[in-house]
Amino acid sequence: MSQLTKDMTIAEILKEKPGAAEVLFAAGMHCVGCPSARGETLEQAAAVHGMDADELLAGIVAAGE
Numbered sequence: 001m002s003q004l005t006k007d008m009t010i011a012e013i014l015k016e017k018p019g020a021a022e023v024l025f026a027a028g029m030h031c032v033g034c035p036s037a038r039g040e041t042l043e044q045a046a047a048v049h050g051m052d053a054d055e056l057l058a059g060i061v062a063a064g065e
Helices: 010-016 020-026 042-048 054-060
Strands: none
Touching: 010 020, 010 042, 010 054, 020 054
């Protein structure tokens, strides 16, 4: 697995770590299946949702597969 970063798109993160979907859903980010997930970075999505991208990424990294 490559190192996950907040500069990766949501789709890239999900491809590397499918368990990230659960973290995103729990945070209220239901964009996992929407077209924005293909082109929007985690940092951009976090900003739109008023969340801290670093905290969100830490939760994703800590999550299971």
